[in-house]
Amino acid sequence: MTSCTWPKLIRLVMGSWREIVVNILLVEDNEMNRDMLSRRLKKKGFDVAMAFDGKQGVEMAQAQVPDLILLDMSLPVMDGWEAAGVLKSDARTQAIPIIALTAHAMAGDKEKAMDAGCDDYDTKPIDFERLLGKISSMMG
Numbered sequence: 513m514t515s516c517t518w519p520k521l522i523r524l525v526m527g528s529w530r531e532i533v534v535n536i537l538l539v540e541d542n543e544m545n546r547d548m549l550s551r552r553l554k555k556k557g558f559d560v561a562m563a564f565d566g567k568q569g570v571e572m573a574q575a576q577v578p579d580l581i582l583l584d585m586s587l588p589v590m591d592g593w594e595a596a597g598v599l600k601s602d603a604r605t606q607a608i609p610i611i612a613l614t615a616h617a618m619a620g621d622k623e624k625a626m627d628a629g630c631d632d633y634d635t636k637p638i639d640f641e642r643l644l645g646k647i648s649s650m651m652g
Contacts, residue, residue: 533559534651537578539569539595540613541587545636549582552640566590570598573605580650582643585614585625593628600629609650613638 536558540546550560561576563569566587573581581599585592592612599605612625615636622633632646 533557534580534647535559535561535576535578536647537561537563537569537573537576537581539563539566539572539581539587539592540584541565542584545584545638549638549640556644564588566592566595570595570605573599573608574602577604578608580647581608581610582613583610583630585612585616593624596625596629611643611646611650 534557536553538546538550538553538560540549540562541564546562546564550562553560561572561578563572566583567590569581569583569587570590572578583592583596587595590598592614596610596612599608599610609631610629611632611634612628612630613634613636614621614625616624617635625633631650634643634646
């Protein structure tokens with residue numbers, strides 16, 4: 513059982529309830545986007561780890577098991593579509609909520625992201641308050 517005390521979670525850890533910071537894995541290859549989004553999330557109190565391509569994102573998610581993943585869909589090495597599928601097919605990471613971040617805003621792109629395994633979808637440029645709302649709903 514977890515509950516949200518924004519941006520922290522209350523979790524049962526080793527037999528007692530503890531408040532912990534929400535860990536977000538940001539998988540983004542664009543340095544400007546990565547820097548802007550990570551700084552803003554950290555200012556809101558989140559712990560943010562960063563990966564620069566899909567393969568590194570999958571490896572970090574498997575090793576660190578973050579509370580939530582923000583996943584760019586247009587990534588080098590392994591794109592976000594494939595990375596989401598790998599993460600959702602792995603027992604260690606399948607329960608981690610994934611929010612797709614993409615400039616693809618055409619009809620059907622949201623459904624494509626959801627079919628790939630993402631739990632929500634947000635378009636670029638990022639509206640930070642809207643994204644915070646989506647993070648909150650995933651963590652609630």
